[in-house]
Amino acid sequence: MSETLSATTSINETDWLEAVKWNQDGLVAAIAQDYQTDRILMMAWMNRESLALTSEKKEAVYFSRSRQSLWHKGESSGHTQIVHEIRLDCDADVIVLKVEQLGGIACHTGRESCFYRVLTEDSPQKQWQSVDDVIKNPDEIYGKTK
Amino acid sequence: MSETLSATTSINETDWLEAVKWNQDGLVAAIAQDYQTDRILMMAWMNRESLALTSEKKEAVYFSRSRQSLWHKGESSGHTQIVHEIRLDCDADVIVLKVEQLGGIACHTGRESCFYRVLTEDSPQKQWQSVDDVIKNPDEIYGKTK
Numbered sequence: 001m002s003e004t005l006s007a008t009t010s011i012n013e014t015d016w017l018e019a020v021k022w023n024q025d026g027l028v029a030a031i032a033q034d035y036q037t038d039r040i041l042m043m044a045w046m047n048r049e050s051l052a053l054t055s056e057k058k059e060a061v062y063f064s065r066s067r068q069s070l071w072h073k074g075e076s077s078g079h080t081q082i083v084h085e086i087r088l089d090c091d092a093d094v095i096v097l098k099v100e101q102l103g104g105i106a107c108h109t110g111r112e113s114c115f116y117r118v119l120t121e122d123s124p125q126k127q128w129q130s131v132d133d134v135i136k137n138p139d140e141i142y143g144k145t146k
Numbered sequence: 147m148s149e150t151l152s153a154t155t156s157i158n159e160t161d162w163l164e165a166v167k168w169n170q171d172g173l174v175a176a177i178a179q180d181y182q183t184d185r186i187l188m189m190a191w192m193n194r195e196s197l198a199l200t201s202e203k204k205e206a207v208y209f210s211r212s213r214q215s216l217w218h219k220g221e222s223s224g225h226t227q228i229v230h231e232i233r234l235d236c237d238a239d240v241i242v243l244k245v246e247q248l249g250g251i252a253c254h255t256g257r258e259s260c261f262y263r264v265l266t267e268d269s270p271q272k273q274w275q276s277v278d279d280v281i282k283n284p285d286e287i288y289g290k291t292k
Contacts, residue, residue, distance in 0.1 A: 085267040086264070087263060088261070094261075111236075116233075117235075119201060126162045127161065
């Protein structure tokens with residue numbers, strides 16, 4: 001995938017990318033939100049190339065900090081995010097993507113959203129409680145050998 | 147404010163705070179979302195103390211990276227965020243707060259949301275276009291001397 005992606009990044013329209021305030025690692029936080037329900041699905045990071053590609057392809061391309069490489073969301077799972085809108089915040093250091101989440105699953109745990117744990121105050125003490133269903137077993141999404 | 151806040155942080159319920167994966171600076175990203183409309187209002191950062199206080203007070207308390215101090219949202223503007231729900235993501239390194247935004251203004255520019263700029267593809271080239279109205283002049287919010 002990287003070769004295909006890299007070949008497409010020779011764009012001239014760079015002003016909008018220069019307006020982004022990249023952090024010391026050259027990254028910006030990117031929040032993906034369902035374009036219809038506005039549910040927050042996930043937060044990941046983008047470098048300059050991944051944001052350019054996201055805008056060009058209209059599909060979310062993040063930058064994996066653990067792998068230090070471009071991460072075209074859905075490349076393994078098929079759960080691509082079709083991008084309907086890209087917003088930038090006042091400090092120019094956070095992006096919001098309004099996306100159509102293919103498969104209805106954004107999280108690697110097989111849930112719609114990565115934010116499936118709620119802080120509850122039930123006794124004896126506060127805890128993070130999983131409140132959302134797993135839609136599809138991750139083994140089925142990624143294959144059992146992974 | 148800091149004195150008042152610090153005095154309240156001697157909580158024993160620490161397990162839920164230890165479940166959070168704090169970054170190398172001891173921070174976690176926190177996204178605030180309107181509890182009724184689900185509009186994303188802002189993203190900021192929290193340290194352990196600010197998250198504990200947020201949970202305790204049911205008001206958003208962030209950590210200002212520029213000032214390196216606790217930031218009780220609304221302390222200057224009056225635009226406090228009443229917290230209705232706190233969620234944690236699968237990697238335990240991002241928080242979502244469902245908040246009631248007092249004054250209807252989260253952004254220091256006087257807008258409802260910090261994400262008021264949309265990437266447009268109008269000619270001659272892509273640009274970040276402001277699309278949301280200023281509800282209240284920042285001078286009126288913070289005072290002209292600021």
